[in-house]
Every structure is written in C-alpha cells, then in structure tokens.
Amino acid sequence: MAVFLYSLLFVVFSTTLFFFLRSSRCRRLRLPPGNLGLPFIGETLQLISAYKTENPEPFIDERVNRFGPIFTTHVFGEPTVFSADPETNRFILQNEGKLFECSYPASISNLLGRHSLLLMKGGLHKRMHSLTMSFANSSIIKDHLLVDIDRLIRLNLDSWSGRVFLMEEAKKITFELTVKQLMSFDPGEWTESLRKEYVLVIEGFFTVALPLFSGTYRRAIKARTKVAEALSLIVRQRRKGSEAGERKNDMLEALLAGDDGFSDEQIVDFLLALLVAGYETTSTIMTLAVKFLTETPLALAQLKEEHDQIRARKSETAALEWSDYKSMPFTQCVVYETLRVANIISGIFRRAMTDINIKGYTIPKGWKVFASFRAVHLDHDHFKDARTFNPWRWQSNSGATSTGNVFTPFGGGPRLCPGYELARVILSVFLHQLVTQFSWVPAEDDKLVFFPTTRTQKRYPINVQRRNVTKLCKD
Numbered sequence: 001m002a003v004f005l006y007s008l009l010f011v012v013f014s015t016t017l018f019f020f021l022r023s024s025r026c027r028r029l030r031l032p033p034g035n036l037g038l039p040f041i042g043e044t045l046q047l048i049s050a051y052k053t054e055n056p057e058p059f060i061d062e063r064v065n066r067f068g069p070i071f072t073t074h075v076f077g078e079p080t081v082f083s084a085d086p087e088t089n090r091f092i093l094q095n096e097g098k099l100f101e102c103s104y105p106a107s108i109s110n111l112l113g114r115h116s117l118l119l120m121k122g123g124l125h126k127r128m129h130s131l132t133m134s135f136a137n138s139s140i141i142k143d144h145l146l147v148d149i150d151r152l153i154r155l156n157l158d159s160w161s162g163r164v165f166l167m168e169e170a171k172k173i174t175f176e177l178t179v180k181q182l183m184s185f186d187p188g189e190w191t192e193s194l195r196k197e198y199v200l201v202i203e204g205f206f207t208v209a210l211p212l213f214s215g216t217y218r219r220a221i222k223a224r225t226k227v228a229e230a231l232s233l234i235v236r237q238r239r240k241g242s243e244a245g246e247r248k249n250d251m252l253e254a255l256l257a258g259d260d261g262f263s264d265e266q267i268v269d270f271l272l273a274l275l276v277a278g279y280e281t282t283s284t285i286m287t288l289a290v291k292f293l294t295e296t297p298l299a300l301a302q303l304k305e306e307h308d309q310i311r312a313r314k315s316e317t318a319a320l321e322w323s324d325y326k327s328m329p330f331t332q333c334v335v336y337e338t339l340r341v342a343n344i345i346s347g348i349f350r351r352a353m354t355d356i357n358i359k360g361y362t363i364p365k366g367w368k369v370f371a372s373f374r375a376v377h378l379d380h381d382h383f384k385d386a387r388t389f390n391p392w393r394w395q396s397n398s399g400a401t402s403t404g405n406v407f408t409p410f411g412g413g414p415r416l417c418p419g420y421e422l423a424r425v426i427l428s429v430f431l432h433q434l435v436t437q438f439s440w441v442p443a444e445d446d447k448l449v450f451f452p453t454t455r456t457q458k459r460y461p462i463n464v465q466r467r468n469v470t471k472l473c474k475d
C-alpha cells in the first residue's frame with residue numbers, strides 16, 4: 001500500500017513539475033501561444049483523428065481562432081510551432097539552411113537513402129538542386145520531354161475500357177514518365193517489375209516505422225534494397241557506356257558526366273528519391289483534378305471545349321506541341337485550383353537552428369516548425385470562398401484576394417520543388433488526352449483522405465466510355 005501511495009505521489013509531483021517548468025519556460029521565451037496537450041503525446045491524437053475525417057480543417061481553424069495564425073502545439077513527440085501565416089511561411093522557406101533546416105525521422109532517411117536531395121544540406125544540396133531544376137525546366141520540357149509525356153500518356157490510355165482505377169493508372173503513367181526522364185527506359189517488363197518493388201517502398205512511408213512491429217515497414221526496407229540493386233546495375237552499365245563515349249540525354253547522364261565524381265551509391269539514392277518525390281504527388285494531382293472536375297460539371301464542360309478546339313486543329317494521332325500547351329488558359333486555371341484545394345503536401349516541417357524571433361515570439365533552438373500551406377490556401381482572407389473548387393478565380397488575376405506569397409503548393413526558397421513545371425505539364429497533357437478521348441462517371445462514391453497526404457480512399461474508380469475523336473479532328 002505504501003509503495004502504491006509513494007508511486008502515486010511521484011507521478012502527481014512529476015506531472016505538476018513538468019507543467020510548471022514548461023509554462024515558466026514558455027513565459028520566459030515568449031513562445032507563440034498554444035496548448036502543448038498531454039505529456040509525451042501532446043496533441044498528436046487530435047491531429048491524426050481530425051485528418052482522418054472528411055473535414056480536417058477544424059484542427060487548425062480552432063487554434064487559429066483561439067491563438068492567432070502562429071501557435072504552439074506538440075505533435076509526433078515534439079513541441080512544434082504551427083504557422084498559418086503566409087509571411088511567416090515565406091520566412092521559414094527563404095531561411096532554409098540559415099535559420100531552419102529540414103529534418104526527417106531516421107525511418108524516412110532509411111527508405112530514401114542518405115544521398116537523396118531531400119536530405120542533402122549545404123553546398124552539395126545547392127548544386128544538386130540546380131542540376132535537378134535544369135532537368136525539368138520549361139526549355140527541356142518543350143524540346144525534349146513533352147514528346148515522351150504525350151506519347152506515354154496516350155499509350156496508357158489506349159488500353160482503357162470499362163472500369164478504371166484512376167489513381168492506379170495515374171501512378172503507372174507517372175512512374176513510366178519519371179523512369180524515362182531519369183534513365184531513358186521505355187515501359188516494359190523491367191520498369192513494371194521495378195514499379196512493383198517500388199510501390200512497397202512507398203507503403204513504408206505511410207506506416208509505423210518500427211521494423212519490429214510493422215511488416216509493411218520491413219517489406220519496404222527489403223524492397224528498397226531490391227530497387228537499389230536494380231538501379232545500381234543500370235548505373236554500372238551506363239558508366240561503362242559513358243566511358244566508351246555513349247551519350248544519352250537524361251538525368252543519369254548528367255550525374256555521370258558531372259565534375260563531382262559521384263559514387264554509384266550516391267547516384268542510386270539520388271535517382272530513387274526523385275522517383276519518390278514525383279510519384280505520389282503528380283499521380284494524386286491527376287486523380288484529384290478529375291474528381292474535382294467531375295463534381296463541377298460547368299468547369300468540366302469549359303475544359304472539354306478548350307481541348308476539343310485544340311484537337312480540332314490537329315489530326316487524331318498528332319502529338320501535342322508546346323504551342324498547344326501554351327494555348328490552354330482555362331486548363332491552367334484548373335491546374336492551379338486543383339493544387340490550391342488538394343494540398344497534397346499540406347505543409348513542410350523544419351527545425352530551428354537557433355533561437356528565432358518572429359512576429360514578437362521566439363521559436364527556441366531545436367524546436368520543430370510546421371509551415372502550413374493548406375491553412376493559407378483555404379483561408380477566406382486570402383482566397384474568397386476558399387473552400388470551394390472554383391477554377392474561374394484564376395482568370396482575372398493571381399486568384400488570391402490578398403497580395404503576398406499566399407500560393408505555395410510547391411514550397412519555395414532553396415528547396416522549391418524542382419518538378420513544379422513538369423508536374424503542371426504532365427497534368428495538362430493528361431487532361432487533354434482524357435477529355436478528348438473519354439467521357440466518364442464515377443464508379444463508386446469515393447472520399448478524400450488527408451493523412452499523411454491527401455489522396456482518395458478507393459483509388460477513384462471511374463467507368464469510362466470512348467468518345468468519337470475523329471469527329472473532333474482535322475481530316
């Protein structure tokens with residue numbers, strides 16, 4: 001009995017001390033206001049349960065209403081400053097490497113590989129970021145990638161009939177496109193078997209990252225080894241070819257030819273992470289654009305009209321050209337609006353490298369910050385009627401009601417997404433081929449899931465019917 005009483009006293013005393021120390025430190029540092037929740041788990045459960053419902057907004061809305069757009073919470077085992085403020089988000093993004101640095105848990109780096117662009121820092125990151133940018137910029141897309149994008153999307157759509165799981169199809173297309181861009185491989189048995197392993201790696205990102213408890217994580221690590229082996233083989237073969245004077249116009253060539261003298265391991269990690277970064281994001285945006293358009297028939301009708309007009313100027317099989325891409329103004333509105341509403345990457349985590357003063361508050365050294373893009377994109381102060389899909393808002397101006405950097409689906413600063421242009425072109429070409437070749441209805445009711453990224457519950461099954469394309473085209 002005495003032991004029990006002592007233990008009880010100890011728990012009460014340490015909990016009181018914990019809250020006391022925490023609140024006095026908070027007052028000393030002028031932390032942003034907020035609630036750190038329960039010891040150890042903080043507000044993690046509230047966050048996860050909110051993001052597992054159809055409407056996750058209240059988690060941030062309630063705190064913004066109570067504390068303002070910068071508030072403190074405690075999630076995933078750490079005190080974290082949340083920002084729903086565009087200026088603060090911009091400050092965080094721009095000060096990458098100076099005041100803030102990206103930080104991923106070890107479980108993620110095990111899957112990505114330590115030489116991935118997402119984990120690189122300093123001068124090497126800068127060089128590799130600009131190398132990646134130079135492989136996905138508009139002139140490369142225009143002169144080189146657009147042909148493959150158009151051809152591979154068309155090839156995939158050729159086999160569509162009846163019921164189609166849009167999310168699956170979009171993933172297949174995205175993977176094939178990325179492999180082509182990185183290593184010049186056309187789709188075939190090799191790419192499909194690589195994709196199967198690769199899907200297992202991706203599942204590892206969405207699970208409890210404890211090998212002892214999670215079979216999915218164990219499978220992901222195994223699959224990562226297999227993918228890395230397959231890529232290593234290609235790198236070795238290409239290195240030999242390169243030494244013998246063979247040249248290809250792809251990312252791998254640039255890595256092999258660069259002055260940095262990268263090892264095979266570095267190249268493999270780099271390629272693997274590029275596959276990860278573009279795969280879920282681009283395929284999800286393709287799926288969600290179709291979902292939002294299906295739910296907004298007026299927008300779908302206007303989009304169809306724009307693409308039917310483009311096709312009417314061309315023969316049925318003629319590839320899309322850069323000038324066609326540049327004559328899709330309403331499509332660009334749809335692309336922007338999908339990015340704004342979907343918020344596939346809802347924001348970014350960073351770690352404060354030093355005590356940072358911002359807007360009268362201090363973010364202590366070592367604390368996590370989360371710049372929420374979603375909160376800004378869905379804020380009525382920045383976008384009128386912000387929670388409605390309305391592509392027409394982009395017709396008049398930037399779509400935003402306030403000035404400033406309020407639209408950041410691709411992040412910003414030194415870690416700005418290098419695939420931002422590529423993703424937009426892929427989505428536009430996909431929409432062109434889809435609406436000119438097919439009409440469709442959803443095969444089932446499918447809902448959005450928001451945690452850990454935005455996607456659909458059932459991979460968005462649709463029933464497709466082929467349109468008579470010849471009718472649209474120039475003879």
Ligand code: HEM
Pocket residue numbers: 102117118119129132136273274277278279281282285344345348349409410411412414415416417418419420422423
């Ligand atoms: C709709 C599609 C996409 C969205 C919404 C998206 C979004 C983002 C965001 C928000 C970041 C910033 C992460 C951070 O600051 O920590 C990022 C980084 C990145 N993205 Fe994308 N992305 C998309 C497509 C792509 C594609 C197609 C590629 C392939 C080239 C790609 C490659 C990358 C890479 C390599 C990074 C890391 C950059 C770095 O840390 O320096 N993304 N992306």
